[in-house]
Amino acid sequence: MAVQLHPPKTLHPVKGIKLAAVEAGIRYQGRKDLVLIEMSEGTQCAAVFTRNAFCAAPVHICRKHLAKTTPHYLLINSGNANAGTGDAGMQAAYQCCASVAEQTSCDQSQVLPFSTGVIGEPLAVNQFPTAIATALSNMAEDAWLDAAQAIMTTDTIAKGISTQIEIVGKLITLTGIAKGSGMIKPDMATLLAYVATDAAIEASHLQAMLQTATDQSFNSITVDGDTSTNDSLVLMATGQSGVSIDANNPQQTAQFQAALDNLLQQLAHTIIRDGEGATKFITIHVTQAESIETAREVAYTVAHSPLVKTALFASDPNWGRILAAVGRSKIAQLDVNKVSLYLGDTQLLANGMPAETYSEEKGQIEMNKEDITITIQLGRGDVETKVWTNDLSYEYIKINAEYRS
Amino acid sequence: MAVQLHPPKTLHPVKGIKLAAVEAGIRYQGRKDLVLIEMSEGTQCAAVFTRNAFCAAPVHICRKHLAKTTPHYLLINSGNANAGTGDAGMQAAYQCCASVAEQTSCDQSQVLPFSTGVIGEPLAVNQFPTAIATALSNMAEDAWLDAAQAIMTTDTIAKGISTQIEIVGKLITLTGIAKGSGMIKPDMATLLAYVATDAAIEASHLQAMLQTATDQSFNSITVDGDTSTNDSLVLMATGQSGVSIDANNPQQTAQFQAALDNLLQQLAHTIIRDGEGATKFITIHVTQAESIETAREVAYTVAHSPLVKTALFASDPNWGRILAAVGRSKIAQLDVNKVSLYLGDTQLLANGMPAETYSEEKGQIEMNKEDITITIQLGRGDVETKVWTNDLSYEYIKINAEYRS
Numbered sequence: 001m002a003v004q005l006h007p008p009k010t011l012h013p014v015k016g017i018k019l020a021a022v023e024a025g026i027r028y029q030g031r032k033d034l035v036l037i038e039m040s041e042g043t044q045c046a047a048v049f050t051r052n053a054f055c056a057a058p059v060h061i062c063r064k065h066l067a068k069t070t071p072h073y074l075l076i077n078s079g080n081a082n083a084g085t086g087d088a089g090m091q092a093a094y095q096c097c098a099s100v101a102e103q104t105s106c107d108q109s110q111v112l113p114f115s116t117g118v119i120g121e122p123l124a125v126n127q128f129p130t131a132i133a134t135a136l137s138n139m140a141e142d143a144w145l146d147a148a149q150a151i152m153t154t155d156t157i158a159k160g161i162s163t164q165i166e167i168v169g170k171l172i173t174l175t176g177i178a179k180g181s182g183m184i185k186p187d188m189a190t191l192l193a194y195v196a197t198d199a200a201i202e203a204s205h206l207q208a209m210l211q212t213a214t215d216q217s218f219n220s221i222t223v224d225g226d227t228s229t230n231d232s233l234v235l236m237a238t239g240q241s242g243v244s245i246d247a248n249n250p251q252q253t254a255q256f257q258a259a260l261d262n263l264l265q266q267l268a269h270t271i272i273r274d275g276e277g278a279t280k281f282i283t284i285h286v287t288q289a290e291s292i293e294t295a296r297e298v299a300y301t302v303a304h305s306p307l308v309k310t311a312l313f314a315s316d317p318n319w320g321r322i323l324a325a326v327g328r329s330k331i332a333q334l335d336v337n338k339v340s341l342y343l344g345d346t347q348l349l350a351n352g353m354p355a356e357t358y359s360e361e362k363g364q365i366e367m368n369k370e371d372i373t374i375t376i377q378l379g380r381g382d383v384e385t386k387v388w389t390n391d392l393s394y395e396y397i398k399i400n401a402e403y404r405s
Numbered sequence: 406m407a408v409q410l411h412p413p414k415t416l417h418p419v420k421g422i423k424l425a426a427v428e429a430g431i432r433y434q435g436r437k438d439l440v441l442i443e444m445s446e447g448t449q450c451a452a453v454f455t456r457n458a459f460c461a462a463p464v465h466i467c468r469k470h471l472a473k474t475t476p477h478y479l480l481i482n483s484g485n486a487n488a489g490t491g492d493a494g495m496q497a498a499y500q501c502c503a504s505v506a507e508q509t510s511c512d513q514s515q516v517l518p519f520s521t522g523v524i525g526e527p528l529a530v531n532q533f534p535t536a537i538a539t540a541l542s543n544m545a546e547d548a549w550l551d552a553a554q555a556i557m558t559t560d561t562i563a564k565g566i567s568t569q570i571e572i573v574g575k576l577i578t579l580t581g582i583a584k585g586s587g588m589i590k591p592d593m594a595t596l597l598a599y600v601a602t603d604a605a606i607e608a609s610h611l612q613a614m615l616q617t618a619t620d621q622s623f624n625s626i627t628v629d630g631d632t633s634t635n636d637s638l639v640l641m642a643t644g645q646s647g648v649s650i651d652a653n654n655p656q657q658t659a660q661f662q663a664a665l666d667n668l669l670q671q672l673a674h675t676i677i678r679d680g681e682g683a684t685k686f687i688t689i690h691v692t693q694a695e696s697i698e699t700a701r702e703v704a705y706t707v708a709h710s711p712l713v714k715t716a717l718f719a720s721d722p723n724w725g726r727i728l729a730a731v732g733r734s735k736i737a738q739l740d741v742n743k744v745s746l747y748l749g750d751t752q753l754l755a756n757g758m759p760a761e762t763y764s765e766e767k768g769q770i771e772m773n774k775e776d777i778t779i780t781i782q783l784g785r786g787d788v789e790t791k792v793w794t795n796d797l798s799y800e801y802i803k804i805n806a807e808y809r810s
Binding site: 226324 | 588
């Protein structure tokens with residue numbers, strides 16, 4: 001029951017990136033659950049990871065390997081998060097890297113491992129070497145959709161966004177895939193996302209642009225407030241388009257940054273539209289804040305309120321719940337007489353008082369929509385932000401009460 | 406579907422307190438929805454209120470009246486919160502106070518108004534004067550249960566606790582009632598609670614003891630993290646037992662404080678056991694914290710996690726979700742290698758690693774219980790705290806998606 005979300009139609013290949021998805025029998029039967037991504041020589045790589053203190057074994061190893069060298073392969077499994085698995089989990093993840101290294105003659109530290117799925121269960125890797133061999137003999141530039149499908153867990157639809165822009169008269173491509181549906185409140189990135197471009201971008205510049213784009217995309221979405229142990233987002237720049245994005249060229253940087261921002265935001269939105277049990281796609285737009293921290297605190301308090309989320313599920317214009325959530329936000333000295341609220345274009349509250357133009361009928365029209373924007377004007381300054389979320393439905397409970405069984 | 410909660414059997418009358426519950430036709434048909442409480446001359450009163458910035462009209466008026474004089478009457482309605490109602494709401498609440506004052510010849514400022522129910526709808530008070538007259542001719546010392554029933558909204562069971570203790574050889578009574586089931590994360594008190602004793606206690610001493618007791622009871626519970634606009638807790642001391650609790654007598658103060666702590670904690674637990682859709686009563690016990698703030702942050706992060714709450718509903722020992730919630734708590738530099746987790750007496754995690762003694766069967770036995778304790782040892786100090794919550798079920802969604810319709 002994704003909200004106005006369809007499988008990606010076109011995912012442009014990115015020169016210099018090959019992928020394969022295979023079956024490794026990790027948890028699911030009869031479906032692909034292991035993805036190998038190969039980057040051509042000279043590809044630069046940037047990445048952001050979860051800030052959860054209990055981060056998974058593969059996240060530890062990714063950080064270690066990235067500090068040491070430039071990666072050549074990404075190995076991603078679904079069905080098991082390899083988190084909360086202690087030393088055995090670390091060993092399992094190292095074995096996966098070693099298996100790729102052996103079969104490709106690269107160094108073990110040039111392999112980055114990623115896992116997603118259930119937490120706290122041992123990851124059995126005995127079938128990995130054979131699966132990796134199969135993957136290596138099937139690497140292809142056009143396997144992005146295959147890969148997007150193989151990394152899914154409770155996702156109902158494969159997620160990918162692809163775009164092409166012209167810079168200095170030459171075409172460059174950006175293609176990304178992502179997975180994630182529950183345990184979504186990324187604090188760096190969401191569960192798993194892989195984005196590649198054929199532009200040539202030096203590593204530190206790539207990392208800076210990734211962080212900028214992440215703030216307004218994956219770090220601005222929430223399904224349930226639960227930051228995962230495995231969140232990872234990787235951005236790869238192969239350089240094979242022949243177009244170089246130089247940190248000293250503000251115009252080209254801005255052009256590329258805009259395209260990257262847009263792609264990551266669209267990709268982040270696919271996560272919310274396919275959020276567990278989602279029937280509505282909600283934009284929380286906080287304006288007139290004095291700081292980004294205040295704006296985000298208010299936006300997330302509303303976005304996480306179970307009462308607001310169930311009212312949205314019921315299409316019930318019970319705006320008192322939005323008001324109550326704004327009122328309990330942990331911000332200093334909120335003057336309610338300066339606060340105004342809107343549902344779409346319909347004003348609910350004007351300077352702390354019920355808006356005279358409001359009627360239940362108008363509220364109902366807005367609430368019946370599948371895409372709903374809640375605007376909260378704080379009257380404290382000129383900073384604004386957006387956070388995206390969805391509603392809380394029976395289906396969310398069903399999915400999460402039955403996930404392991 | 407309250408969790409091991411039954412209607413109160415005995416609610417001892419408190420000398421000096423009379424109550425009546427009547428029908429005022431506010432929202433519900435054929436049930437009592439208005440309560441009047443009368444305090445005898447000389448009764449001292451303490452109170453705590455919500456910290457929600459959008460607090461309701463009656464909360465504003467309570468604060469104002471309490472600053473001015475000692476109250477003589479409490480007037481409580483259910484069915485409408487009179488919150489988010491602007492000036493009209495303030496006028497409606499003042500009219501209620503004026504009506505009691507007129508009919509009893511007390512001052513309007515000696516009446517404290519309280520409301521609970523739906524937010525953002527006008528409170529129609531035209532039937533209040535007649536209802537108040539009926540109440541005044543029916544005031545009785547033994548109407549505590551009647552009152553507990555009349556203040557209910559989505560509560561399924563009336564809530565009250567009563568106790569008698571001996572101090573200096575004389576019996577004193579403490580009796581309290583409460584209501585609340587959803588929008589529960591009190592930041593002072595819970596929705597509505599009224600507690601009375603016949604001990605004689607000077608107002609400032611009473612307020613201090615109330616605040617101490619509130620921290621470990623109503624301020625340590627959560628259903629959904631949504632702090633209400635109307636939370637109010639009133640403690641009345643009539644003095645009619647002839648026993649005086651003097652601030653300068655540490656032993657008597659400690660004895661009374663212990664009885665009060667216990668009563669408020671039990672009353673707060675009734676709210677959680679009857680929390681919307683609750684099928685489990687959960688104690689989150691955080692130990693070895695370096696500060697109360699850290700302990701509470703961890704406890705509430707776990708208590709609010711929709712993924713932990715749905716796993717509890719499913720009786721699924723999916724402890725990875727607890728671990729993930731601890732890991733995302735906003736506390737500085739959590740060393741996961743010092744963290745241990747228990748479900749009941751069953752250890753899940755020992756110093757950051759899966760406990761060797763753990764088995765899925767043991768976890769399942771704990772999870773099948775209706776009362777479950779999750780213990781989180783942080784290894785950072787010697788401060789501990791408890792927070793009480795419940796699970797997240799289909800019924801919660803049903804109640805909150807259908808509340809207004």
